[in-house]
Every structure is written in C-alpha cells, then in structure tokens.
Amino acid sequence: MDIAPASSSPQQPSAATAAGTQLAQDFDTFLSLLTTQLQHQDPLDPMDSSEFTNQLVAFAGVEQQIQTNKNLEQLQSQLTAARNAAAVDYIGREVDIRSDKGFHDGSGLTFRYDLSRAAKQVRLQVIDKFGRTVFETDGETALGDHLFTWPGTDFAGTPLAAGEYRLRVAALDEEGRPVPSTIFLRAPVSAVSFADGTASLEVKGNEVPLDEVNLVR
Structure with missing residues (x-):
C-alpha cells in the first residue's frame, strides 16, 4: 500500500x-x-x-x-x-477511469469501450509508445459497453516489454462511417497522493482526481 x-x-x-x-x-x-x-x-x-x-x-x-x-x-x-x-x-480496489492508455507491467491491460451505436466492424489495436501497432483483434460490435483484455503479447504471442501502451478502437457502421466510442482503463488503484487539498489515484501509470473515477468494483 x-x-x-x-x-x-x-x-x-x-x-x-x-x-x-x-x-x-x-x-x-x-x-x-x-x-x-x-x-x-x-x-x-x-x-x-x-x-x-x-x-x-x-x-x-x-x-x-x-x-x-x-x-x-x-x-x-x-x-x-x-x-x-x-x-x-x-487502494487495491478495481476502478474504471476514462483513459485509453496504461502501464503494462507484465500482466497486460484491461479496457472497457463503449460504442455510441451498433457497428458492423470493430478492430481493437494496441499501440506502443513509438506509435507501432503491436497487437490487433476483432472487437464486439453491439451498442454499449464491452471488455477487452490484452495479455501483454504481440501478434505472435511473444510477451512485450513493460511500458506504456494504449488502445485504439476502430469501429465502422454499415455505411462505412466511424462509430464514436469512449475508452476506459480498468485496473486496481496502487496509490493515493494529495496535493493542494485534493486526492488523486494512481492507476496503471495514470494519476486521476478522485471525482474522475467512472466505476468502482
């Protein structure tokens, strides 16, 4: 703690x-x-x-x-x-924060993405700090929330080095138009810091104010 x-x-x-x-x-x-x-x-x-x-x-x-x-x-x-x-x-509780990135420490990352409407196709891309797509897979296409857990590996299943990675959701509808989505990182809170009377939570490399927590599990 x-x-x-x-x-x-x-x-x-x-x-x-x-x-x-x-x-x-x-x-x-x-x-x-x-x-x-x-x-x-x-x-x-x-x-x-x-x-x-x-x-x-x-x-x-x-x-x-x-x-x-x-x-x-x-x-x-x-x-x-x-x-x-x-x-x-x-501290130790799992929360959802609005962020498309997190620090991969060997255990992968879990994201929640919310589609504003149903899509025909969804591609989920994990991108490293250099902007390279290191992993890609199909995602759920229905309207609403969906979970995606990246195991921390590349296309071949080889474990990737620790570091910051982010998720890109590429969703298209029947007419080929982009479907807006909102991405949340799901992870346990590892620390709490205080500055100017305000508490912030440390979540996989993200420091967020307490009132920006979207969900507590």
Missing part, C-alpha cells in the same frame, strides 16, 4: 476565505465610521433615529454574513478532509 506524502506547496486561499477576509475588512471600516459619526454628531442635531436603526440593521447583517462565511469555510474543510480520508480506501 503506497500513500504519497502531501504536497509541501502552500495552498491557495479559497474563494470563500478571500470573500470572508474582504467582508471582515469592510465590517471593521463600517464600524469605525459609525463610531466616528456618533462621536462627532451635533448634540443640537443628533442622528435621525430611523437612519441610526437602518445602520444598526446593516451592522447586524454584515456581522451575520461574516459568521456564515466562517461556518461555510469550516464545513468545506471538513468535507475535504473526509473525502481525502475516504480516498485511501480505494
């Missing part, structure tokens, strides 16, 4: 924090002005009571908004901490 250390880079303040800081500064300015106004008002012509009431209402509103922003910031921090803690539970 690998858990990468948290990034040492300073986190940028959130929008809520920045807004709260500005609001607090405005609140202090408002309080200072109101106090000065009361101290220097003409005793023979004091501030109108309705105007004073309106200012007090505004005073209370700003104070309440500052507290609301503090509460929201605390809630956001708690949710982020809980989400990141839950990310560790993904």
